[in-house]
Amino acid sequence: MLFNNTLMILIKEKFRIYISKSFFKIKSAIWLIPLLTLFSAIILNFEFLLNHDTGWLFLATKKWLSGAALYSEIIEVNPPLIFIIFSPIVYLTELLEISSVIIIIKLYLILLICIPSFFFLKIILNLPTFEKQKALITTIVILLLFILPMYDFGQRDHIAFVFLLPYLTYRYIIHTQILKTNLLESVIIGVLAGVGLCLKPYLLFLPLFTELFFLYKNKNLKRMFSIEFLSMLGFCLTFLIYILYFERAYIELMIPLGKATYWTYGIPLSHFGLPEKFFIWIILFFIAFKIKGKRNQDILFYGHSLTLGALLSFLLQSHFNYQILPFNIVLSIMFLLTTMFYIFQFKGSIHIQNKFKFLILTLWISIFLFDINTIINRNNKLTELVNGAPPSLKTLKLDHLETTKRVINQHFFNKNIYVLSTNVWPSSFISNYTHANWSSGFPAMWPLPAIDFAERYPHLITKNKLSNIESIKLFVTSTIAREITKSKPEAIIIDVSEKLSYSHDDFNYLNFFSRHDNLSQILKNYELSDLKVSFFKSKKYVVFIRKRDISI
Numbered sequence: 001m002l003f004n005n006t007l008m009i010l011i012k013e014k015f016r017i018y019i020s021k022s023f024f025k026i027k028s029a030i031w032l033i034p035l036l037t038l039f040s041a042i043i044l045n046f047e048f049l050l051n052h053d054t055g056w057l058f059l060a061t062k063k064w065l066s067g068a069a070l071y072s073e074i075i076e077v078n079p080p081l082i083f084i085i086f087s088p089i090v091y092l093t094e095l096l097e098i099s100s101v102i103i104i105i106k107l108y109l110i111l112l113i114c115i116p117s118f119f120f121l122k123i124i125l126n127l128p129t130f131e132k133q134k135a136l137i138t139t140i141v142i143l144l145l146f147i148l149p150m151y152d153f154g155q156r157d158h159i160a161f162v163f164l165l166p167y168l169t170y171r172y173i174i175h176t177q178i179l180k181t182n183l184l185e186s187v188i189i190g191v192l193a194g195v196g197l198c199l200k201p202y203l204l205f206l207p208l209f210t211e212l213f214f215l216y217k218n219k220n221l222k223r224m225f226s227i228e229f230l231s232m233l234g235f236c237l238t239f240l241i242y243i244l245y246f247e248r249a250y251i252e253l254m255i256p257l258g259k260a261t262y263w264t265y266g267i268p269l270s271h272f273g274l275p276e277k278f279f280i281w282i283i284l285f286f287i288a289f290k291i292k293g294k295r296n297q298d299i300l301f302y303g304h305s306l307t308l309g310a311l312l313s314f315l316l317q318s319h320f321n322y323q324i325l326p327f328n329i330v331l332s333i334m335f336l337l338t339t340m341f342y343i344f345q346f347k348g349s350i351h352i353q354n355k356f357k358f359l360i361l362t363l364w365i366s367i368f369l370f371d372i373n374t375i376i377n378r379n380n381k382l383t384e385l386v387n388g389a390p391p392s393l394k395t396l397k398l399d400h401l402e403t404t405k406r407v408i409n410q411h412f413f414n415k416n417i418y419v420l421s422t423n424v425w426p427s428s429f430i431s432n433y434t435h436a437n438w439s440s441g442f443p444a445m446w447p448l449p450a451i452d453f454a455e456r457y458p459h460l461i462t463k464n465k466l467s468n469i470e471s472i473k474l475f476v477t478s479t480i481a482r483e484i485t486k487s488k489p490e491a492i493i494i495d496v497s498e499k500l501s502y503s504h505d506d507f508n509y510l511n512f513f514s515r516h517d518n519l520s521q522i523l524k525n526y527e528l529s530d531l532k533v534s535f536f537k538s539k540k541y542v543v544f545i546r547k548r549d550i551s552i
Helices: 002-030 032-047 052-065 081-095 101-125 134-147 156-176 183-199 201-218 227-246 249-264 274-288 294-315 321-344 350-377 379-386 399-412 425-433 448-456 463-487 509-514 517-523
Strands: 416-420 491-495 526-528 541-546
Touching (some): 032 350, 052 425, 081 101, 081 183, 101 134, 101 425, 134 350, 156 183, 156 201, 156 227, 156 294, 156 321, 183 227, 201 294, 249 463, 294 321, 416 425, 416 463, 448 509
Antiparallel strands (some): 491 541
8 A cells, every 4th residue: 555655656746747847848949939930020021122211221321431421412311320320231241242232231130120129128028027928028029020010120210219119118127126227238228229319319209208207107306317318318419419520411401401391201191090090099098097906007007108109209200101110019019018917917717817828829829820831931032042142023023123123234234323203212222123323312302392392382381481492492403413414324214103202293303304404404415215114013204315425
């Protein structure tokens, strides 16, 4: 009898050890899913063409490092920090003589986003609230920061927002004193936030609402002046001094130019589904009052203050898809947090716990199947990447761009091309996907629609706006004339679509040039060709070729 009891105890102990080891293996294997998700994100990133702004900024940085002056020879509306950030990748591609520049740019941007994402994850994974769901939280963060942006991955707003995220979460830890902090980490996180703000000053509302929220909660102004806050402020002031001493043209020339002419740009607010998103946000806000536990409720109300900051930063800009990205990410985080906290508060109910476990299991399986499907279905693109080339335009089923690439390479190989388009995409495509040279300092002719409108309909705009446009008009037209005269482009490609991007209905480049003597004289040196190019399926372009007997 004693022997049987001892045997049963030994069997039970062996079984307990086996189950414990198996559980440890399962827990370790769970981390395979976030790794697969990150791998899937990298593959999906190559499914999209190089973002138009990213492609232009790479070209503009090359011009800048070759001696072109920012804001007079390179026309860019944003602060100069983005050129400094792009400098290492330009030096690297030139040093190593890398031909597949697109792969290197995308990998560089992925690595760049990984830096603040690491600090962001390090902070939130140490919060007691997420102690048991670390792998799941990591996967969700990868989905939100690496996959949700899609085509806009690595765009300025995306980079700036991700660089701000560690600061926004770290400030919560500082004020709630949940975890211990250290000096070096505080400085790094403050500097990252400073980088984010200097890349996109409109995102100021996020740290501003952070400080206002905790000032209201703690009623203590001194606690605002922490190491990370002072580090962020110090970086911003240092960068401001850099602009004043080295890039003063940004303040004296580019800000007035942007203020005078950029108002024609943007997409109607109806395009962004704001009523539906606002409705979801309001529901989440009222659910927060029903959440039990002061800590969880505070996290949600803090998140709602950041949601408001992200929304205001979007509304005050010119309204593009990439500008709403911070708001979309914050709103997605709020949805996930509210759902988790609402379910967590029913811990006493076995029925609810089982439902939650089933929900988590379903989510894990869905993400795993998504990852596997991504890897298998993108096998042909993955093969091209392994061979050191980005997926071809043909592989991406962009036949119109493949045709345009062939026409440009055949007729303008290593020759200068000048493009009149209100959209930035042609500059990115020509400079990164063809062997022709983009010869303009403008990424797109964004000042021209505003100048045209002021010339033809002065009674429809304010005297102040009219005065602002008049003050920059000569600079714009003379810059275009000088660029064409100096670079002697082999072709001038003109967007003649019935409705141009970001302009009033009857704006036309040919009509605009005909009204300005310095521009109309240039076009006389070119003749219309029968070459066909298409940067967008919905747009129409004509190609003017330089006359052979003319030397501009």
